[in-house]
Amino acid sequence: MGKSALGTLYNDGDAIVSEGEPGDSMYVIQSGTVVLHRHKEGKEVFLAELGERDFFGEMTIFEREARSATVRAKGEVHVLTVDKKTLLSRIQKDPSLAFRLLEKMSSRIRKMDAHLTRIKGSDRRNWDTRPETFDGFGS
Amino acid sequence: MPVLKEKRPLEHKLSPVAAHDSRNLKLGDGSQVAVIGGGPAGSFFSYFLLDMAASIGMDVHVDIYEPQDFSRYGPAGCNHCGGIISESLVQILATEGINIPPTVVQRGIDSYVLHMDVGSVKIETPLRENRIAAIHRGAGPLGTKEAEWSSFDRFLQQLSQDMGAQIIKDYVDSISFDDGRPVVETRQGLSKKYDLVVGSVGLNTSGAKLFEALGTGYESPMSTKTFICEFHLGHDIVQKYFGNSMHVLLLNIPRLKFAALIPKGSHVTLCLLGEKIDKKFVPDFLNSPYVRACFPPDLDLSQGYCCQCFPEIYVERSTKPFADRVVLVGDCAVSRLYKDGIGAAYTTGKAAASTAVLEGISSEDFKRHYWPACKDINNDNTFGKVIFAITRQIQKRRSAKRGVLRMVSKEQSKEKNSKRMSVVLWDTFTGSAPYRDIFLRTLHPSFLSNFIWGTVIETWPFHKR
Numbered sequence: 066m067g068k069s070a071l072g073t074l075y076n077d078g079d080a081i082v083s084e085g086e087p088g089d090s091m092y093v094i095q096s097g098t099v100v101l102h103r104h105k106e107g108k109e110v111f112l113a114e115l116g117e118r119d120f121f122g123e124m125t126i127f128e129r130e131a132r133s134a135t136v137r138a139k140g141e142v143h144v145l146t147v148d149k150k151t152l153l154s155r156i157q158k159d160p161s162l163a164f165r166l167l168e169k170m171s172s173r174i175r176k177m178d179a180h181l182t183r184i185k186g187s188d189r190r191n192w193d194t195r196p197e198t199f200d201g202f203g204s
Numbered sequence: 205m206p207v208l209k210e211k212r213p214l215e216h217k218l219s220p221v222a223a224h225d226s227r228n229l230k231l232g233d234g235s236q237v238a239v240i241g242g243g244p245a246g247s248f249f250s251y252f253l254l255d256m257a258a259s260i261g262m263d264v265h266v267d268i269y270e271p272q273d274f275s276r277y278g279p280a281g282c283n284h285c286g287g288i289i290s291e292s293l294v295q296i297l298a299t300e301g302i303n304i305p306p307t308v309v310q311r312g313i314d315s316y317v318l319h320m321d322v323g324s325v326k327i328e329t330p331l332r333e334n335r336i337a338a339i340h341r342g343a344g345p346l347g348t349k350e351a352e353w354s355s356f357d358r359f360l361q362q363l364s365q366d367m368g369a370q371i372i373k374d375y376v377d378s379i380s381f382d383d384g385r386p387v388v389e390t391r392q393g394l395s396k397k398y399d400l401v402v403g404s405v406g407l408n409t410s411g412a413k414l415f416e417a418l419g420t421g422y423e424s425p426m427s428t429k430t431f432i433c434e435f436h437l438g439h440d441i442v443q444k445y446f447g448n449s450m451h452v453l454l455l456n457i458p459r460l461k462f463a464a465l466i467p468k469g470s471h472v473t474l475c476l477l478g479e480k481i482d483k484k485f486v487p488d489f490l491n492s493p494y495v496r497a498c499f500p501p502d503l504d505l506s507q508g509y510c511c512q513c514f515p516e517i518y519v520e521r522s523t524k525p526f527a528d529r530v531v532l533v534g535d536c537a538v539s540r541l542y543k544d545g546i547g548a549a550y551t552t553g554k555a556a557a558s559t560a561v562l563e564g565i566s567s568e569d570f571k572r573h574y575w576p577a578c579k580d581i582n583n584d585n586t587f588g589k590v591i592f593a594i595t596r597q598i599q600k601r602r603s604a605k606r607g608v609l610r611m612v613s614k615e616q617s618k619e620k621n622s623k624r625m626s627v628v629l630w631d632t633f634t635g636s637a638p639y640r641d642i643f644l645r646t647l648h649p650s651f652l653s654n655f656i657w658g659t660v661i662e663t664w665p666f667h668k669r
Contacts, residue, residue: 069469070306071294073333093298096306118303143306146333147295155296158580159551161256161558165301 070095072145075138084135088125089149094118097142103134114139123166126152229528229566233263235399237560238388239369240376241411242270243283243341244546245534246404247360248553254367256561264561266369267396269376269388274342274358281342283357284408284515285545286432286466286475288313288450289337291329291636293547302363304337307354310468311338311442316450318612318629319494322605325612326449327626334448336634338468345434345471345511353469379414386529400565402556403525403532404549407516412536420527424536426520431476431486433512439470441500446472451498452633456599457489461542461592464633465498474509477517477542518545521582526570531556538578541588543635548581588639591632591646607659624651 072095075081082088084104094117101112101121112134115121121136126149138144156163231237237253239246250266257264274281289297289304297304312334317326329335339356365371374390379401381387386401388394405411412424437445446467453463460478476489489495490505499505518539525537533556539548555577556570563569598604611625628645631637645651 069309069311069334071304071309071312071334071337073331093295093303095298095303118301120299145295145298145303145335146331147299151292151295152299155292158577159554161554162296162299164259165299 070143072143075142075144077138077140079138079142081136081138081142081144082122082132082134084133085131088122088132090146091120091122091126091149091152092136093120093145093147095143095145098139099136099142099144100139101134101136109135120147120166120169123170125149126166228564229569230564231257231262231264231399231560235262235264236396237264237266237400237402238386238396238398239266239268239402239404240379240388240414241404241406241409241534241536242268242272242274242361242364242371243357243404243406243534243549244360245406245536245549245553246270246402247357247364248550249402249404249533249557250364250369251360251367252554252557253561254364254369256558258367260561262561266364267372267398268361268364268369269372269374269390270361271373271375273373274355274361277343277348278346278511279513281355282345282513283341283406284432284513285341286464286473287339287341287356287468288466288544288634289339289356290544290547290634291335293544293550294335294337296550304339304356305354305359308339308356308359309337310340310353310471311448312336313338313450313466313634314448316452316630316633318609318633319451319453319455319498320599320605320609321455321494322602323609325609325616327612327616327630329630336450336636338450338466338473340468340471345436347436347510376411376414379418381418384528398529400529400531400560403530403536404534404553405532406535407518415530415532415536418527418530420530421524422527422530422532423523425518425522425538427516428479428519429481429514430517431474431481431512431514433474433486433509435472435474435499435503435505435508436470436510437472437500437503442467442470442472445498445500450634452629453494453498454595454599454605455492455494457492459485460489461596462633463489463495471510481514517542518548520585521578525578526567526574528567529565531560531565531570531574538581540581540635541585541639542592543588543633547635551577551581584638584640586639587643591639591643594646595632603659603663606662607655610658610662611654622650624648625655 094115096117098114098116100114102109103112124133239250246268250268254266313336314332314334315326315328317324340353341357342355374392374394376388377391378389379386382397385397387397403415407427415422451465459480462477464475466473487506518535521538525532533552534549535545537552539545556574559569559573563573598608615621615623615626628642631642
C-alpha cells in the first residue's frame with residue numbers, strides 16, 4: 066500500500082519550534098512523536114512527549130506571547146502547520162471548532178492541577194531530586 | 205453557457221408535515237436518523253451528529269443508505285471528482301482531530317505550475333509544505349490491478365461508522381411522510397420510519413428527485429458538465445513530469461474556463477471546466493501543444509487515459525434544502541463554485557448536524573441555524589463568478605497574460621518579494637480561501653498598480669522579453 070503524508074518531514078532531533086521565538090501558527094502531528102523541552106538555568110527540562118493527532122503551539126493562536134517551549138522531533142515526524150489566520154477566521158464562523166482545542170487545553174490544566182497537588186503534598190526537601198516532568202504543555 | 209433552470213423564489217411552501225405542530229421538533233434519546241447518500245457530506249453529517257449527541261449525553265441512531273462500495277475500482281466505487289482536498293480544509297480537519305491517513309493521501313501538493321500560451325511559471329507556497337491532499341474518491345481508476353491506495357470516501361465513511369453509524373447497502377426507492385414523520389423505503393423491501401431524514405445525494409444521482417417529490421419546496425441546484433479523466437503513467441513518470449505540483453492551464457481555447465492536471469500516486473487526473481464540455485471538445489484540448497508539453501513526448505494523450513467521466517458540477521444553489529424533519533447537505537444543497545466541493549460538504553454537514561442536535565429539526569430551526577451557512581457559501585460564489593469572469597478576460601488578452609506572468613515571475617524570483625498575484629492565483633485555483641477574500645486582495649492599490657504596469661510594459665513594442 067502506498068503512503069504519502071501531509072505536512073513537513075522532520076528528522077530526529079530537528080527543532081520544530083524554539084522557545085522564545087515569535088509564532089503565528091499551531092502544529093498538528095500527522096505521524097511520529099515530538100518532545101517538548103523548556104530551558105531552565107542552562108538546562109533543557111523535559112516537559113512532555115506528544116504523538117499522532119496531538120497538537121502544540123496553540124497558545125500563540127490565542128495570545129501574542131513568544132513560544133514557551135522548544136519542540137523537537139523524536140525520530141521521523143510529519144507535522145502539519147495550521148495558520149493562525151485560517152483557524153481564527155474559521156472559529157469566527159464556526160465556534161464549535163474551538164471545542165477540541167478547549168477540550169485539550171482543559172485536559173492539560175487538569176493534569177497540571179494533579180501535578181501541582183502531587184508536588185504540594187510531598188516532602189519539600191525532595192523537590193530538587195524530583196524529575197521535572199509534566200505532560201501537559203502547549204508550547 | 206450551461207443550460208440553467210429558472211429559479212423559484214425562496215418563500216416557504218406548505219409541506220406535508222405543516223399540519224403537524226413543528227414548534228417542538230427535537231432529537232432526543234432513541235431518535236432515529238436516516239442519511240441518504242454516504243459520500244463526504246453524509247459522512248461528515250453523521251460523524252458530527254453522533255459526536256455532538258454523545259458530548260451532551262444523547263443517544264441517537266444513524267442509518268446511512270449507500271449502495272455504492274467505495275473500496276471498488278473504477279466508476280463503481282467513485283464519486284466523480286478531481287480529488288483535491290484544499291489547504292484550508294486539511295488544516296481544519298486536522299484541528300477537528302481528523303488526520304487524512306497517508307494511505308489515502310496519494311500525493312501532498314506543495315506548489316503549482318501555471319501554464320499560459322505566453323509561458324509557464326511555478327508558484328510555491330511560502331511554507332513549502334504539503335498541505336493540499338491529492339486523493340481518489342474510490343479505490344482507483346479503471347484498470348487498477350491491486351489496492352495501492354485507500355479511498356477517501358471510504359475513510360470518511362469509516363469515521364462515521366466508528367462513531368456508531370450503520371451503513372445500509374441498499375437503494376432508496378421512496379421517501380414519504382406518515383403521521384408527520386419521514387418513512388424511507390428501499391429496493392430490497394426495507395421500510396423504516398425516522399425522526400429526521402438527511403439528503404446527501406450529490407448531483408450525479410437521481411436521489412434529488414426523491415426529495416423534490418416530497419413536496420417541501422426543494423429544488424435541486426443548477427449544474428453544468430465537466431470532464432475528468434485519469435492517465436496511468438506510473439509513479440516515476442508522475443514524479444519526473446509533475447512532482448508535487450498541480451498544473452493549471454489557462455489557455456485561450458474557446459469554451460474552456462480552465463484545466464487542471466493533478467498528480468496522484470501513479471496517475472494524473474485531468475479536470476476540464478468550461479461551457480458545453482463534451483466528447484468533441486476533449487481531443488481538441490489534448491492536442492494543444494501546451495497540454496502535450498506537460499506529458500512525456502511519446503504518450504498518445506487521446507488514447508492514454510484509462511478512466512473518464514462527464515460529471516455534473518455545482519453552479520447555483522438549490523431552493524429550500526430543508527423542511528420539518530428534512531435537511532439536504534453537500535452538493536445537492538449548496539457548494540463552492542468550481543472548487544473545494546468537499547470543503548462545502550464539511551461546512552454544510554457540520555452546520556446541519558449542530559442544528560439538529562443543539563437547536564431542533566423543524567423547518568424554522570434549519571432556516572435560522574443551517575441556512576445562513578449555505579447563504580454564506582452562495583454569497584461567496586458571487587465573488588467567485590466575478591473572479592472567473594475577469595480570469596476569462598485575461599485568458600483572451602495576450603498582453604494581460606504577459607502582465608500576470610511578469611508579476612508572478614518577479615514575485616517568485618526572490619524570497620522577500622511581496623507575493624500578491626501568486627497568492628491570489630494560488631487561492632483561486634486551489635480553493636484555499638473564500639472568493640470574497642481573494643477579490644478584495646485584487647483591489648489593493650499595490651496589486652492593481654503592479655498588474656497594470658506589467659501589462660503596459662508588455663504591450664510596449666520596444667520591450668525586450
